[in-house]
Amino acid sequence: VYRAFSASLKRNPGNVDSLEKIPFLPVEFFKEHRIYAAIGEPEMVFTSTGTGGMGTSRHYVASLSLYRESFLRGFRLFYGDPSRYCILGLLPSYLERTGSSLVYMVDQLIRLSRHPRSGFFLYNQEELAEVLIELERKNQPALLLGVTFALLDFAEQYPVKLRNTIVMETGGMKGRRKELIRNEVHEILCRQFSIEAVHSEYGMTELLSQAYSRGEGVFSTPPWMRIFVRDPYDPLHLLEPGKTGGIDIIDLANVWSCPFIATGDLGLLHAGGTFEVLGRMDQAEIRGCSLMVL
Template identity: 55%
Template sequence: MQADSIFSIQNDTDFEQSALHIFNYQYTNNKIYQRFCNLLGVTKTSVQEVDNIPYLPIQFFKQDKIVSTTASVQKIFTSSGTTGSIPSKHYVSDLLVYEKSFRKGFQHFYGDITEYVVLALLPSYLERDGSSLVYMAEQLIKDSKHAQSGFYLDNIQKLVDTLHLLMAEGKKILLLGVSFALLDLVENFGVQLNKNVIVMETGGMKGRRKEMIREELHQVLTDGFGISHIHSEYGMTELLSQAYSTGDGVFCCPPWMKVAIRNPEDALTLLGVNKTGGVNVIDLANINSCSFIATQDLGKMNQNGSFEILGRFDHSDIRGCNLMTL
């Protein structure tokens, strides 16, 4: 099945047609997803609109090979997880789809990557194999075509010196960092940034520091860096697309990705705007795995289709759709 058409989506009608087409394809070709749908009493013919499509619990990526194609696997992305936990695995048969998704997604929100120097502060991700975030950052660094774009692992003083140099030159900078590393940068180096620097946190303390709510984290970072907004990227191993926030934790999706909110007490029921529940994601770039995923994040949808992440379920909070032993 051709994936390129999803990147031409212009409106809700285009999205709905593509989503229904991909559901039919994945129901037919993804046996795990098909069995899951059948256990819910859902078949290809019973799905007439997007709201009827079942969302596969994200935990399936920990225990099964979720694929909708017989093509050979080019890359396996894995989640970091916590010590002793089972990582998620995303079997990717066409890396070009992922590359097109993150390139077009970034361009959709931020413009031409060549306008930026990309500084990636992702120590916990660089220290392991299989990170989809590192893969994306590596490609964006190359795409920027700037000699000083790059990863920074241990030499934070070099990063600080580079930031000062680039700010003095008036360069536009994307500082992409995991939360704990950005906090370390603020607390240990006190670097003051200017309006040409976009600080984008990718979430996660990765066991390095105490977890913080978003408002607290962003307040510490804005105060520490002397800037007005912290940008955020919402992505995960199981997705090939990203949503972005330009501030205040309000995320928007590219045209081929949408979020819905499910009732935490009844996983098969979707909630309206301004209601807190589980975050479901439709990522049409996941054409070769599963595009319809029920995450373990808690969030709410806003009137304009943007969304906010409010936390995570713990295992005791998961209700309603316990079909994990297919």
Template identity: 50%
Template structure:
């Protein structure tokens, strides 16, 4: 992946659009059905965004390849068809993940990384589990690991890390963080707590503000961090406080009108469109089912999900 910055992002994205139009038959058919001439697409807001639901019913691939490095699969709900993201180049994923993480948090080797992802560990192809594994491998700390509901053991590990002044990242699905916080209140001064959303029907739905307030009170935190990612994306966005996300270098977000999917703007409130330049061999232009508010500085909030969209584990309802 080339070095990406604010100055060259649009040029890279437009080149990738043309590459995917001519080498992804599904995306080309979708673009043609919208009567969009690829030659006329000159700006990011003119690019057609593929509905994310296509990942449920098609193998979204750019290029003629069969050698799959990874297959990420969403949790979905009972009876629902999961999304599948076929990843041709695992190095692209790892590069986007690590470059993005380092830009916000520094090198993973500085942290002990602990993951509370019980519902995701039940599946073999969860992108969030793979993300945590990559960060743990790059960390190399002896206390890195996944936990289910071993609250006493985890509390002792965190207390020891805190006593040693070790920087720690506690990454967790929302319901597991709430369960652990209820069972093990303690001061966490050297630990970043990062929620990834997701109640999975385990608890009453809380707003993000309620979740963060509870976690801050239980663990004496100044802020709770958040991660925005999903099966269909290889890049992430992070929020260091209050659920205000900043996309990493390989990602940009746009907003589309709820009633007119071709009305796409750089800021405002509506449905979230994501450009993910790491999705070279799938589709880089995704129309999600999340409702968002994008500010003038390109930071964004996730406000909830479209009414007809199935609940998915990587999103936290806040409406």
């Protein structure tokens, strides 16, 4: 599929002599085609939520061990070993279906944390509040990783004062709540939890690596993942840092599917390689993985 796509753009290994000339496969191809380059059957097929009503992406994963190595190295790079934390997953919309790469990742992190209180929470918010209060009392470092709408619901019902807990949002509203810009979400969560910053995870079904933000919505990537921003009116032209456009991603962990992905997300690239996710491109499907800009 990627070979045919590249050929349609008159790009081939002979004339691609720089990163800027690499063709980035539109992420929508994962809905319409089997993007798979390995020999043999995949070990897992991850699927998207399909919240935009435009179909479900399917990512055929040849090696789960490669996925584990990617997300564990990435997590350790930014947060250290999972065993440092009690890890709490508030991911109701993901837990209610099968095939979520995010649930797989968080489940592995929970197992590696080895803390007796680590685990998933569906709608048992009162229990989650009790666990957080207990962890705070014991000065136990914790990571509360939740889908955005569920974190907002929980924060409104149980405004627990957090001092030793990292709050990390991902996944957007999934159609459950009115869309808010990221700053509004973070302002609410910071106020309700008495914290200074909300962390974020940026990932998607079609990628096997993740970027992380420790606050202010500025994301960093692991060394095997790189972000570019393309011209919205000329997708083959990449913009300089400081310009706003569509987010293109190189993810070398995608070696058996496609490492070069053109997303529908609108972003701003900074000179040092960090980036911001500003919303969705015009005409792009509104999906759960990032917040809209209104």
